[in-house]
Amino acid sequence: MVFPEDTNPLGNAFGGYVLGLMDKVGSYAAARRAKKPVVTVAVGRVEFKVPIRSGDLLEIVARVEHVGCTSLTVEVQVFKERFGGGPETRVLATHGQLVYVAIDEEGRPTPVDG
Template identity: 50%
Template sequence: MLELVFPKDTNYHGTAFGGWVLSLMDKAASVAAVRHASGNVVTARMDGVDFHVPIRVGDAVALDARVVRVGRTSMTIQVDVYREHIASGEQELATTGFFVFVALDEQGRPRAVPALIPVEDADLPGVDTRP
């Protein structure tokens, strides 16, 4: 996902509201979870969100979300948020976080999700993707 930061998205310092960034992260994570689960999901938890550098008015925000862990009915999604200078395309990691989603059946009850297909360690440094 790519979003632009407008004044309405910021505080009086001219930096992005944390809640606005969390909302974008939750949206990006939900897309990854729905795609993996092939159906309805709900956010169960936000974990370990770290704000590294401020995001300012005029920056673009690029979000990268990927499934890093799968349980029986739940998925952990890592979301990395990059502050991007629009003209140059230069990016800097601004925020990271983990979101847990639960897959739901038609009655709104938890349902099983597919296993995570392992990827090369080089693709996800420091993340164990084995089931």
Template identity: 45%
Template sequence: MATQLPEGEQPMLRIIPMPADTNANGTIFGGWVMSHVDLAGSVPAVKRAAGPVVTVAVNSFTFREPVFVGDLVSFYARVCKTGRTSITIDVEVFAQRGRGAGTEVVQVTEAQLTYVAIDENRKPRPLPGAGEINA
């Protein structure tokens, strides 16, 4: 499923997986992708919360295509909803395969995660402007 990178958006994270990141089938281990999705999702969550957040839920996670050693993997994340203390983030992951003129872009994963803003005692705290949608 060839596609293109989201136009006008900057990735929250870009990384090239290495052989140590593979599973028994020789593709990149799903847990590796999941951990990077969580990191990428935390970037806009921390910004929206204006402080620390914790992951409280993985609402959905779909692996569409495998990731291979040497792919340039880009993680795009955006706020899709906020509550009083929570921030829901959509994450899309794309792999760029090949280099130069033969580069193919494939969406490999999409996920939605929920984070909660926390205070210095690790207790939920209200977001600045809490309750605004798409803030």
């Protein structure tokens, strides 16, 4: 849920707040696939399609799209829904692509398994 402290004076969620959520969920998907820790190395094009308002419920979906030697590209979608508004109010609000690199214990890039 988006709370007032996560919004600007117009009641819209700060872009940085939404990007932070996208990065967290994207990193979970990448780390799960890599079976090791990952770090964010790039944020591709992010599109804010409709405003996310205070009181909206968010569903964040991440899917690994590409696996390289040490990197993983993840597509992240943010759906918003008006609290108590029913499933027909669920819309894609934001989406973007993030790139992560798997790292070893010393923080150096390491190959992704399988």
